[in-house]
Amino acid sequence: MVGGDSETDFEKLYERAFAPLMRILVRMVGSAEAAEDICQEVFIKLHERTAGFPKPEEALYWLIRVAKNMALNHEKRKGREAKAYKKSLDSTRGKGRESGEEAVLKDEAFRRVQEALLRLPKKLREVLILKEYGEFSYKEIAAILKTSEGNVKVRAYRAREWLAGFFKNSEEIHVP
Amino acid sequence: MCPDKQLLSAYCDDEVPSPWKERLASHLEECEACRKTEGLYRSLGRALREVPSPAFDLEAASARLAARLARRKRGRLPLWKKRVSLPFTAAAAAALLIFGSGVGLCLAFRGGGEDAGGAAVSSRENLAAIKDMNELLEVLDRRGRAGEVFIKLPETGDFELKGNPVFLREAEFSGGGRR
Incomplete structure (x- = not known):
């Protein structure tokens, strides 16, 4: 399954990958429920996989690659997920830390950043999400996406430029 | 000369190796335009990270996955090791x-x-509990059918005479024939 044999390898990978995978998936699909569904499916796929991996990292990359693809497929139902995300965001924000104009500005900024992320082309978004939320290196992202480090570097740059362009004609990004 | 913006983006991701990293840092100290680009890229990253994530209970999600995996593992046991749960009526039937x-x-x-x-x-059947001939005849009588009786004698052969020999006739008994 994961490497040599055994449930132990699976458990180690589970310990290592479950939390970051959930964090990435929540950001990708914008819904905790959908993220958990995908996370469960992908771990079950891994558990049932009979072919081994040459190295433990390969199993991690495989896991994230499959989860990412499932998240992108899930995105076809994006309208619903965006609504779910907005609902979730509405429930988490405005719970008393700030009040007045500052809180309103911050909420608006969060909403716009999230909107921009959801509109970002898939190939750029997956790199940015893996980098910003997964905290993977270019080398790791290249292994996950089965591409070159150079390509990851270009995509990260283009993602930033795309986001900068998105915000250019509107107000400055309010970064709290 | 200013560096490529791709290099600045990689620099923000801490992906530029030495000695280029140090040279870039020196350049940024002198060049306002590049500092502005770097500031923009970093603020975009900060903005992304600070957007609140939809709330989720990681522990509960992990427990649900563990339970699902355990159920699937049970499902793969050989038939004779599987736990089967049936409704009471089906089990009784x-x-x-x-x-x-x-x-x-x-x-x-x-x-x-x-x-x-x-x-x-x-x-x-073990008729060892039968004490005498009359009891044996009663047992056979109750059965109402023929049967063979094997009497195992003590191994010592040390017998003593008790009572007088008796001849019995089949016709004197009401049950089926007996030998």
């Missing part, structure tokens, strides 16, 4: 069926034995 089949088989064997070997199979 299954138990009755198994019991009925057992009894049926047993009766079929018994019937077959009698057909083939007569009373020999069915009459093998």
Whole structure:
């Protein structure tokens, strides 16, 4: 399954990958429920996989690659997920830390950043999400996406430029 | 000369190796335009990271996955190791069926034995508790059918005479024939 044999390898990978995978998936699909569904499916796929991996990292990359693809497929139902995300965001924000104009500005900024992320082309978004939320290196992202480090570097740059362009004609990004 | 913006983006991701990293840092100290680009890229990253994530209970999600995996593992056990849960009525019906089949088989064997070997199979009962001839005759009488009785004598052969010999006639007993 994961490497040599055994449930132990699976458990180690589970310990290592479950939390970051959930964090990435929540950001990708914008819904905790959908993220958990995908996370469960992908771990079950891994558990049932009979072919081994040459190295433990390969199993991690495989896991994230499959989860990412499932998240992108899930995105076809994006309208619903965006609504779910907005609902979730509405429930988490405005719970008393700030009040007045500052809180309103911050909420608006969060909403716009999230909107921009959801509109970002898939190939750029997956790199940015893996980098910003997964905290993977270019080398790791290249292994996950089965591409070159150079390509990851270009995509990260283009993602930033795309986001900068998105915000250019509107107000400055309010970064709290 | 200013560096490529791709390099600045990689620099923000801490992906520029030495000595280029240090040279870039020196350049940024001097160049306002590049500092502005770097500031923009970093603020975009900060903005992304600070957007609140939809709330989720990681521990509960992990427990749900563990339970699902355990269920699937059980599902892959060989048939004889699987736990089967049935509604009470179905379980009772299954138990009755198994019991009925057992009894049926047993009766079929018994019937077959009698057909083939007569009373020999069915009459093998331990009559050790029978104390005397009269009791033995009563037992045979109650059965109402013929049977063979084997009397095992003590191994010592050290007998003593008790009472007088008696001749019995079959006709004097009401049951079936006996030998």
